[in-house]
Amino acid sequence: xxxxxxxxxxxxxxxxxxxxxxxxxxxxxxxxxxxxxxxxxxxxxxxxxxxxxxxxxxxxxxxxxxxxxxxxxxxxxxxxxxxxxxxxxxxxxxxxxxxxxxxxxxxxxxxxxxxxxxxxxxxxxxxxxxxxxxxxxxxxxxxxxxxxxxxxxxxxxxxxxxxxxxxxxxxxxxxxxxxxxxxxxxxxxxxxxxxxxxxxxxxxxxxxxxxxxxxxxxxxxxxxxxx
Amino acid sequence: xxxxxxxxxxxxxxxxxxxxxxxxxxxxxxxxxxxxxxxxxxxxxxxxxxxxxxxxxxxxxxxxxxxxxxxxxxxxxxxxxxxxxxxxxxxxxxxxxxxxxxxxxxxxxxxxxxxxxxxxxxxxxxxxxxxxxxxxxxxxxxxxxxxxxxxxxxxxxxxxxxxxxxxxxxxxxxxxxxxxxxxxxxxxxxxxx
Amino acid sequence: xxxxxxxxxxxxxxxxxxxxxxxxxxxxxxxxxxxxxxxxxxxxxxxxxxxxxxxxxxxxxxxxxxxxxxxxxxxxxxxxxxxxxxxxxxxxxxxxxxxxxxxxxxxxxxxxxxxxxxxxxxxxxxxxxxxxxxxxxxxxxxxxxxxxxxxxxxxxxxxxxxxxxxxxxxxxxxxxxxxxxxxxxxxxx
Numbered sequence: 100x101x102x103x104x105x106x107x108x109x110x111x112x113x114x115x116x117x118x119x120x121x122x123x124x125x126x127x128x129x130x131x132x133x134x135x136x137x138x139x140x141x142x143x144x145x146x147x148x149x150x151x152x153x154x155x156x157x158x159x160x161x162x163x164x165x166x167x168x169x170x171x172x173x174x175x176x177x178x179x180x181x182x183x184x185x186x187x188x189x190x191x192x193x194x195x196x197x198x199x200x201x202x203x204x205x206x207x208x209x210x211x212x213x214x215x216x217x218x219x220x221x222x223x224x225x226x227x228x229x230x231x232x233x234x235x236x237x238x239x240x241x242x243x244x245x246x247x248x249x250x251x252x253x254x255x256x257x258x259x260x261x262x263x264x265x266x267x268x269x270x271x272x273x274x275x276x277x278x279x280x281x282x283x284x285x286x287x288x289x290x291x292x293x294x295x296x297x298x299x300x301x302x303x304x305x306x307x308x309x310x311x312x313x314x315x316x317x318x319x320x321x322x323x324x325x326x
Numbered sequence: 327x328x329x330x331x332x333x334x335x336x337x338x339x340x341x342x343x344x345x346x347x348x349x350x351x352x353x354x355x356x357x358x359x360x361x362x363x364x365x366x367x368x369x370x371x372x373x374x375x376x377x378x379x380x381x382x383x384x385x386x387x388x389x390x391x392x393x394x395x396x397x398x399x400x401x402x403x404x405x406x407x408x409x410x411x412x413x414x415x416x417x418x419x420x421x422x423x424x425x426x427x428x429x430x431x432x433x434x435x436x437x438x439x440x441x442x443x444x445x446x447x448x449x450x451x452x453x454x455x456x457x458x459x460x461x462x463x464x465x466x467x468x469x470x471x472x473x474x475x476x477x478x479x480x481x482x483x484x485x486x487x488x489x490x491x492x493x494x495x496x497x498x499x500x501x502x503x504x505x506x507x508x509x510x511x512x513x514x515x516x517x518x519x
Numbered sequence: 520x521x522x523x524x525x526x527x528x529x530x531x532x533x534x535x536x537x538x539x540x541x542x543x544x545x546x547x548x549x550x551x552x553x554x555x556x557x558x559x560x561x562x563x564x565x566x567x568x569x570x571x572x573x574x575x576x577x578x579x580x581x582x583x584x585x586x587x588x589x590x591x592x593x594x595x596x597x598x599x600x601x602x603x604x605x606x607x608x609x610x611x612x613x614x615x616x617x618x619x620x621x622x623x624x625x626x627x628x629x630x631x632x633x634x635x636x637x638x639x640x641x642x643x644x645x646x647x648x649x650x651x652x653x654x655x656x657x658x659x660x661x662x663x664x665x666x667x668x669x670x671x672x673x674x675x676x677x678x679x680x681x682x683x684x685x686x687x688x689x690x691x692x693x694x695x696x697x698x699x700x701x702x703x704x705x706x707x708x
Contacts, residue, residue, distance in 0.1 A: 128351040129350070167522070167526055176408055177405065178534065181542060184399075187400070188549040192552040195556060195560075199634065199635075203444065203447050203448060206399070207440050207443060207444055209400055274680060279346045280507040280508045282348065283503040283507055284501060286500050287496070287499075287501040288501075290496050292492070294492045294497065397543075398542060401542070451613060
């Protein structure tokens with residue numbers, strides 16, 4: 100009992116720091132850069148993604164034993180796309196402001212590597228309960244990362260945080276931080292800060308391959324199994 | 327004609343997929359280490375996005391719109407793209423083995439590439455005509471390749487530099503990307519787009 | 520045969536059918552909410568750009584440019600107070616909806632930026648009052664130009680720094696609205 104609850108706790112907390120999907124595993128970089136012009140948008144995207152991840156993890160974990168290997172990938176894609184669309188429709192109906200701000204990046208949750216990676220690496224091998232914890236942990240970690248990057252960009256680039264003016268008399272905001280280059284800059288510096296303070300330094304090699312190879316690796320492996 | 331040229335130039339430079347829209351960042355960071363792999367990935371992307379622009383445009387125009395199924399757009403597009411990538415792979419393998427050898431290993435990576443779905447969604451959102459859609463898709467992919475190529479050049483030089491410990495790996499790559507991105511902001515005023 | 524072809528196909532089919540069903544169901548619930556909300560927002564926008572008016576009547580005059588999505592006559596106590604024009608203009612990230620109020624003196628009473636795909640946090644800055652208030656000083660006979668700095672007269676609109684394209688799009692949209700009101704009022708006389 101003690102052992103299993105310990106495992107559950109580690110599954111839940113893993114995603115926040117140790118295996119933070121954005122800052123450590125370098126997954127889901129597109130939305131991390133695109134919607135983090137404001138802290139609020141970062142949170143919105145983080146929560147939307149968490150919902151999709153939660154839904155897809157639950158469903159995939161539930162059907163993991165009846166889905167044949169041959170159609171695993173199309174089934175996963177369909178499930179993930181389904182939840183993405185549902186989240187998109189709900190946002191459109193109930194939170195139109197966030198929907199407007201996130202725009203095209205809502206349907207693009209579908210191709211967020213984090214969700215696919217968790218389906219492949221966790222949900223299709225673990226129980227529903229564990230998959231829920233994993234989704235909350237990973238989604239939370241993703242939201243946290245987006246909040247950090249979004250805050251850095253909003254404070255430096257617009258002089259506000261969550262829309263509250265902060266730096267009015269201190270300095271003129273550097274607009275570059277909310278322009279595209281600011282996304283790369285903020286992301287780079289946040290990761291550098293983490294590497295600086297982190298005990299578990301990621302080795303050079305691992306970082307350089309990052310998501311490209313990670314997603315790539317799983318997609319390639321999958322397609323191999325498909326044929 | 328003027329409109330087509332404007333769409334093409336805007337797609338390559340002004341709203342560059344990687345550097346201003348943040349689509350396809352994963353391969354951008356993943357395969358831009360060497361110029362040769364950047365060319366391979368770029369070629370595969372140009373090929374797939376151009377074809378997918380035609381296919382998703384037709385599906386959207388003749389299937390989703392008439393039957394009021396727009397809400398199925400995301401799911402249909404991603405499945406169409408996944409099937410298309412498989413199809414392209416099979417056809418290339420059979421009929422153009424040389425091209426397959428060059429692009430083959432990059433093709434499976436494309437299904438999960440947000441640039442492909444992103445371009446399909448942008449085309450639908452902006453209600454382009456078929457011709458404009460193809461031009462937009464092709465030019466966007468060319469812009470993607472351009473960014474990848476430019477950046478692989480930058481990265482090959484970073485490799486030999488002495489970077490502070492904390493910035494090694496991903497951070498310095500991102501900061502270099504920021505600088506390339508700054509250069510592309512210069513295109514924003516171009517042609518009053 | 521069963522294991523290699525039929526079963527996988529069947530399962531894939533079932534998953535697709537279930538997901539599509541779920542989507543259709545959620546769509547059925549949200550579709551109306553979205554429509555109603557959009558209509559309400561439009562109504563509210565009309566009210567905001569022309570605060571003295573209490574009722575709006577949609578009109579369809581001839582010869583208006585295609586950028587105009589709708590023109591409303593605004594009435595206050597049954598007397599014509601002005602016009603509210605919905606304009607679709609082209610911004611940095613695609614189309615951009617504007618609602619412009621112009622009173623019977625030809626003065627702009629308000630501009631609201633509705634649906635748009637401008638860069639979040641930057642292009643969307645156009646929605647802030649500093650920029651928008653500039654339009655309250657222009658009227659139907661003005662020709663608007665967008666300047667990056669050193670605004671000298673009312674018909675020069677100071678662009679938001681870093682978002683010149685968005686600023687220009689808004690100015691163009693307001694110009695279209697001004698021109699069509701001019702067309703309507705002069706045609707009427």
